[in-house]
Amino acid sequence: MGLITTVNDSSATPLRVPAPSGDASQDSWVTSRLDFLVNWARSSSMWPMPFGTACCAIEFMATAASRYDLARFGMERLSFSPRQADVLICAGRVPFKLAPVLRRIYQQMPQPKWVISMGACASTGGMFDNYAVVQGIDTIIPVDVYVPGCPPRPEALMYAIMMLHKKVQTERMSDKSLRREIEPDTESLLYIPPSTIDELSEPFGNSVHQTRSAP
Amino acid sequence: MSKRTIEMAVGTAGIDAYGQPIRAPLSVRSQGALALEAPYEPELESDHMLINIGPQHPATHGVLRLVLELDGETVVRCVPHIGYLHCGFEKIGEYRQYNQIIPWTDREDYLNSIGNNVAFVLGAERLFGIEITPRCTVLRVIAMELSRIMSHLVWMGTTCIDIGAFTPFLWLYQERENLYNLLEGWVGARLTTTATRVGGMAAEIPDGWMDGLNAFIRNFPKTLNESDKMLSKNGIWMGRTVGIGALTAEEAINCGMSGAMLRASGVAYDVRKDFPYLDYETYDFDVAVGTSGDVYDRYLVRVEEMRQSIRILEQAVQRLPDGPLNVDDPRVILPPKTKATSQMESMIHHFKLVMEGPRPPIGEVYVPVESPKGEKGYYLVSDGTSKPVRWRIRPPAFVNLSAIPRMVEGHLLSDVIAINASIDIVMGEIDR
Amino acid sequence: MTASLPPYESPVPGSAREAAGLPDPVTPRYIAHQGGPENPSVAALRERFGVAVLRSHVMWGDTTVFVDPKAVHDVIRFLRDDTAHAYNYLVDITAVEYRDTDQPLEVVWHVRSLPWQRFLRIKVELAAGSALEVASVTDLYAAADWLERECYDMFGITFNGHPDLRRILMWDTYNEGHPLRKDFPLRGRFSRAEQLSQALKIDTSGGYSTTELSIAEAFNDLPEDMKQRLRAARAVDPAALALPEDGR
Incomplete structure (x- = not known):
C-alpha cells in the first residue's frame, strides 16, 4: 500500500523486529543534557498543522479558543503551512479523494515531525465503513498518538498533546534510526500483505448484519 | 499576445x-x-x-x-x-434502520447537529404517520433554535478570522461553550448529540436545565451586542463586505439559494413561515431581510436571526407544557428499561424494535426545515422494510456554494475569501 | 450557468396565495397516507400536456406527478414560466433506485412555487435496462447545475444538454462505478488496498481539469511528462474528456 513508516529499529536484528534502540548508558553526560534541552524546547512550542476536515475540527477550534486555550502548550500559533509545522493534527474523516492530499502535506512537513490522529474516523474509519473513507490514516502516514472519541473532547486532545510531549522528551539525537522514512519491508516477518489486511478487516458479528441493505 | x-x-x-x-x-x-x-x-x-x-x-x-x-x-x-469530504452518507443510510440513521445526521452538518436530528425525525415521523406530543414539539423548537445560534456563532467567529478580526471569535466561542454545557447536560454530548428518536426525544431535560437556558437567554444578547458593536460599523469590516458578492433577488431564487443567502437578497423566504413545522406559525418572530444581497447584508441577516432565535426561545420557555415526551406508540417507542429487564413481553418488544426496527408503510416524504444554512430537507423513500430505499439530504450549502462562480467573478482575490465565508459552507454537508 | 430568468414580478413569497385569498400556511397535522387535496397544478398539466402526464398521486400530503421522459423539460418550463403556477424555485434533483431491480429507476425533481407556496414532486421513470437519459433543466434553473452533476456521479444518469456533465463528488478517474446504484456494494467493488492505492495515484499537482488548463492556456506549456500524466489520467473516457491539443 505504499506505507511509509518511521520506526525506531536497528535493522541489524535478524527478524527486523523494531527494538528499543541504543543504550542510554552509552551517551555522554553532555549529549544527554543537550537532548534534554532540545526536547524541552521542541515539546514546549509545537506548531500544529491542523488538517481539519469534519466534526473534530470544530472540537479542535474549541480547544484553541478561549476556554481550553492551546496557548498553554505553546501551540496557539496554528501553522496552516506544512512547511513551518511540527505536529500534524488530523482532525476528521479522510475520504479516499483526500488521501493523496494528506500524504502530500505530511511529506511537505520538515523533520522532526509528529502526527496526532484525532477522532475515531481518522484513527480507524470510525462509523464510515464504506466505499468512500480511508479506514484509518495510519494506512497513509505514520501516526504517533491516536485520540479516541467521536469527536474527542478538548480534554482528550490536550491529553494526547501531553502524551506526545512525553514521547518527544524521550528522543535522543544519537538515535540515527529515529527519523528514517522507509518503505514497508516485504521480507520482514512482521510484514502483512494488503490482501491479508483486507481479509482481517472484513465485517464480523453484528456488522455483517448491518452491511445488508434490507432485512 | x-x-x-x-x-x-x-x-x-x-x-x-x-x-x-x-x-x-x-x-x-x-x-x-x-x-x-x-x-x-x-x-x-x-x-x-x-x-x-x-x-x-x-x-x-x-x-x-x-x-x-x-x-x-x-x-x-x-x-x-468539491467532494474531498464525500463519505457516502446516503449510501450508508440505505443499510441502517430509521433510528440508526440519526447519528449520521449529527455528522453531516456538524455545526447544526441537533437541528439535523430534529429535521430527520420530522421526516421519518411523517413517513410513519406519527403525531408527536406537545411537550416534544416545544422541546424540539428549543433544540432547533439553540442549534441555529450555535451554527451562526461558528460562522461569525470564523468569518471574523477570515476578514482579519480575531477577538470576536474568542468571545463567541465562549458563548458556544455555554451552549455545549447545556447540550451536554441534556443529552451527554457536546457536538454529536443524537438527541431525537422517531416519536420523541432521547432524553427528558434534567432538573435545573431550564435555569441554565434562561441564563443563556439573558446573557447571550450582551455578547452578541458587543460583537455587533465591534463589527457592524467597523470601517475595515464594512470595507471588506459592503457591495461584495451581491446577487439580485431573481438570480438568487434561480440559483436555488436559501436561508440567509436568499433573504439578504430581499426575498423573505423562510421555511418556518412559508412551510411551517413544529407550530412555528404560532411563534411571534420576524424574518430578517436584506436589501442588496452582498456579504454585509448576509452578516446583518444572520446577526438578526440570532436575536430572533432568542425571541423564539423566550416564548418556547414560557409555553413548555408538562406531559409525556414520547408518543404512546409501541410500533416505534421502546418500553421502559425497568420493564424490559423484568417482563418477558417488554423484553421481546424491546428486542424486536432494536434488532428488526420499526417498519413504515410504503411511501415517500420530503420534509423541509429552516436550517442555519438554508432549506434543508430529508427525502425518505420507504418500500415497507425497516430500512429506507433512499435517504436523500437536500443540502442547502451545496446549492448555495454552486453559485460561487457567479458571486466572485469580477471581484478581487481577497474578496473571494469574504464571499466564501459568507456562504457559511460546511463541507460535511456539501459532500456528504 | 446561463439560465434564463423566469417572469417574476414580486419577490415576496406567498404574494400570489394572498391575492387569491387562500389561508396562511400552518403546520400540517394528521396527514393521510394516501389521498387528500391534490396540487391544482396537476390538473393544469393534464389539460396542457394530455397523455404526457402519465399519472399522479398524493402521498403524505405531497403531490407526485409522473410524466413522460421526453416531455419533462417542457413540463418544467411550463410550470416555471406560467404565472398561474410560477414554480420558480428548484429544490432538488435526485434519483431513486429500488431494491427490486425490475422496478424502473426514478428521477425526481422537487420544485416549489414561492408566490403560491406550493410544492410539487415530478418524477420520470426510466425502465430497467433502458438508457439512463433525461433532459437537463440547467437552462431553466441555475441551481440544477451541480444537482444534475451529482445525480450523474452517484447514479450514472445522463442529463442531455448539461454544459459540463462530469463527476463532482468522486474524482474524475474514479472507475468503480456509480456508488448509489443498488448493484454497487456498500464497501465498493475493489478491495480496500486497491481502493487506497488507486486513490494515492491521483496526482495532486497534475490534478487540474482540462477546463482549468485551458483557462490559462497552459497545457502546451506544461513539461512533457506532465502532459503525459494528464493524458494518462484522462485515458478512461477519451471521448468525454478529450484533451485539446491547442490548449483551448
Missing part, C-alpha cells in the same frame, strides 16, 4: 516517497514570448494567472478547492471542486 501562467499546486514542489523531487513547475511561459531573443513587452492586461486555493486552506472552511483565473488581482473565472 503573451500569456504567462503561474501554477501553484496543492503545495509547492516537494520530495516524494522515494526521495525524488516532485516536478511541479512554478512558472511556465509560452513559446518565445519571454525568450531572451524576443523583445519583451509586458502586456499586463493580458496576463492571466491560475491560482489554486485548497483543498487544505484555512480560509476555505474545510476541504473546498477553488481554482481561480486572475487578471491582475481580479477574478475572471472560478472553478470550484
Whole structure:
C-alpha cells in the first residue's frame, strides 16, 4: 500500500523486529543534557498543522479558543503551512479523494515531525465503513498518538498533546534510526500483505448484519 | 499576445516517497514570448494567472478547492471542486434502520447537529404517520433554535478570522461553550448529540436545565451586542463586505439559494413561515431581510436571526407544557428499561424494535426545515422494510456554494475569501 | 450557468396565495397516507400536456406527478414560466433506485412555487435496462447545475444538454462505478488496498481539469511528462474528456 513508516529499529536484528534502540548508558553526560534541552524546547512550542476536515475540527477550534486555550502548550500559533509545522493534527474523516492530499502535506512537513490522529474516523474509519473513507490514516502516514472519541473532547486532545510531549522528551539525537522514512519491508516477518489486511478487516458479528441493505 | 501562467499546486514542489523531487513547475511561459531573443513587452492586461486555493486552506472552511483565473488581482473565472469530504452518507443510510440513521445526521452538518436530528425525525415521523406530543414539539423548537445560534456563532467567529478580526471569535466561542454545557447536560454530548428518536426525544431535560437556558437567554444578547458593536460599523469590516458578492433577488431564487443567502437578497423566504413545522406559525418572530444581497447584508441577516432565535426561545420557555415526551406508540417507542429487564413481553418488544426496527408503510416524504444554512430537507423513500430505499439530504450549502462562480467573478482575490465565508459552507454537508 | 430568468414580478413569497385569498400556511397535522387535496397544478398539466402526464398521486400530503421522459423539460418550463403556477424555485434533483431491480429507476425533481407556496414532486421513470437519459433543466434553473452533476456521479444518469456533465463528488478517474446504484456494494467493488492505492495515484499537482488548463492556456506549456500524466489520467473516457491539443 505504499506505507511509509518511521520506526525506531536497528535493522541489524535478524527478524527486523523494531527494538528499543541504543543504550542510554552509552551517551555522554553532555549529549544527554543537550537532548534534554532540545526536547524541552521542541515539546514546549509545537506548531500544529491542523488538517481539519469534519466534526473534530470544530472540537479542535474549541480547544484553541478561549476556554481550553492551546496557548498553554505553546501551540496557539496554528501553522496552516506544512512547511513551518511540527505536529500534524488530523482532525476528521479522510475520504479516499483526500488521501493523496494528506500524504502530500505530511511529506511537505520538515523533520522532526509528529502526527496526532484525532477522532475515531481518522484513527480507524470510525462509523464510515464504506466505499468512500480511508479506514484509518495510519494506512497513509505514520501516526504517533491516536485520540479516541467521536469527536474527542478538548480534554482528550490536550491529553494526547501531553502524551506526545512525553514521547518527544524521550528522543535522543544519537538515535540515527529515529527519523528514517522507509518503505514497508516485504521480507520482514512482521510484514502483512494488503490482501491479508483486507481479509482481517472484513465485517464480523453484528456488522455483517448491518452491511445488508434490507432485512 | 503573451500569456504567462503561474501554477501553484496543492503545495509547492516537494520530495516524494522515494526521495525524488516532485516536478511541479512554478512558472511556465509560452513559446518565445519571454525568450531572451524576443523583445519583451509586458502586456499586463493580458496576463492571466491560475491560482489554486485548497483543498487544505484555512480560509476555505474545510476541504473546498477553488481554482481561480486572475487578471491582475481580479477574478475572471472560478472553478470550484468539491467532494474531498464525500463519505457516502446516503449510501450508508440505505443499510441502517430509521433510528440508526440519526447519528449520521449529527455528522453531516456538524455545526447544526441537533437541528439535523430534529429535521430527520420530522421526516421519518411523517413517513410513519406519527403525531408527536406537545411537550416534544416545544422541546424540539428549543433544540432547533439553540442549534441555529450555535451554527451562526461558528460562522461569525470564523468569518471574523477570515476578514482579519480575531477577538470576536474568542468571545463567541465562549458563548458556544455555554451552549455545549447545556447540550451536554441534556443529552451527554457536546457536538454529536443524537438527541431525537422517531416519536420523541432521547432524553427528558434534567432538573435545573431550564435555569441554565434562561441564563443563556439573558446573557447571550450582551455578547452578541458587543460583537455587533465591534463589527457592524467597523470601517475595515464594512470595507471588506459592503457591495461584495451581491446577487439580485431573481438570480438568487434561480440559483436555488436559501436561508440567509436568499433573504439578504430581499426575498423573505423562510421555511418556518412559508412551510411551517413544529407550530412555528404560532411563534411571534420576524424574518430578517436584506436589501442588496452582498456579504454585509448576509452578516446583518444572520446577526438578526440570532436575536430572533432568542425571541423564539423566550416564548418556547414560557409555553413548555408538562406531559409525556414520547408518543404512546409501541410500533416505534421502546418500553421502559425497568420493564424490559423484568417482563418477558417488554423484553421481546424491546428486542424486536432494536434488532428488526420499526417498519413504515410504503411511501415517500420530503420534509423541509429552516436550517442555519438554508432549506434543508430529508427525502425518505420507504418500500415497507425497516430500512429506507433512499435517504436523500437536500443540502442547502451545496446549492448555495454552486453559485460561487457567479458571486466572485469580477471581484478581487481577497474578496473571494469574504464571499466564501459568507456562504457559511460546511463541507460535511456539501459532500456528504 | 446561463439560465434564463423566469417572469417574476414580486419577490415576496406567498404574494400570489394572498391575492387569491387562500389561508396562511400552518403546520400540517394528521396527514393521510394516501389521498387528500391534490396540487391544482396537476390538473393544469393534464389539460396542457394530455397523455404526457402519465399519472399522479398524493402521498403524505405531497403531490407526485409522473410524466413522460421526453416531455419533462417542457413540463418544467411550463410550470416555471406560467404565472398561474410560477414554480420558480428548484429544490432538488435526485434519483431513486429500488431494491427490486425490475422496478424502473426514478428521477425526481422537487420544485416549489414561492408566490403560491406550493410544492410539487415530478418524477420520470426510466425502465430497467433502458438508457439512463433525461433532459437537463440547467437552462431553466441555475441551481440544477451541480444537482444534475451529482445525480450523474452517484447514479450514472445522463442529463442531455448539461454544459459540463462530469463527476463532482468522486474524482474524475474514479472507475468503480456509480456508488448509489443498488448493484454497487456498500464497501465498493475493489478491495480496500486497491481502493487506497488507486486513490494515492491521483496526482495532486497534475490534478487540474482540462477546463482549468485551458483557462490559462497552459497545457502546451506544461513539461512533457506532465502532459503525459494528464493524458494518462484522462485515458478512461477519451471521448468525454478529450484533451485539446491547442490548449483551448
